[in-house]
Amino acid sequence: MDRTPRERDARGRPRNARPRDGLGRPLPRGAAGVPRAPEGVVRTPAETIALAQRLLDDTLPFHAHEVLEDAWKSAPDAERPLWQGLAQLAVGLTHLLRGNRAGARSLLERGRERIRPYAAQPPHGLAVAGLLDWADRLLRDLDGGAVPSRDVVVPRLAG
Template sequence: MEGSPRDRDENGRARNARPRDGLGRPLPYGAPGVERQPEGVPRPPDESLVEAQRLLDDGKPFHAHEVLEDAWKSAPEAERELWRGLAQLAVGLTHLARGNAKGARALLDRGARSIEPFRAEPPHGVDVGGLVDWARTATPAPPRLVGGTSPS
């Protein structure tokens, strides 16, 4: 819509400043929301995995996706598809939690395809096999990113 103001970050890039709920859905301006993850934060891979797992454990897959997306954007070329796939799995889980089965299925399938090539030699201890198997069955609770399954 021409002439409408757009939310911008400190660098002038378009960024929706509306508060968000725990699943990343926009709330009305002024409503209390969940603190958003800072964007563009470079973290070592292990730190990215720990932070994303913490957010998943807290029921915030949308926010975990933001952490994984930062890792994807800063990863070496050889690992970009792994991080992109992990971010897609988190978005798929977000759609699943929001009740959007069709969107969840699409993102979970895409994420599983992206990380599948890493199954034989998973970097950073990522449980690629467990994640791929989970994504293909689309259960609501994902296994842990690194080793084993989620706590019951």
């Protein structure tokens, strides 16, 4: 049994400080990983969207998910499902790029359903209708047996 003490953040909460690759997989300690956005940062919606989009464009959906998760945790109650759904879409893309079709399907479906109620009046310039179309296309590809590659189309968060 591993007796290594758990890593903790400045507030004493457990935190895995191991480096991670571009798809969020832990690497051995001491390996060169992809820099991560700091956790627990409260950003404006515009800052969150811009940073998450840059990370998605750089094929770093796991890291985008962490940024969107911060927004979900700090959002007003009425918007929490929206930000949670966006984070789930990013994790779904992460699973897809890792080759985990079942995990991708599950997270894409959950994320899609969480953002759907915001389609009629999307806040913060979010492209909710486009994100729903994007998730639907990926789910159809998965249903059809397509094996997505790293060339999968990156979603556009804002319209």
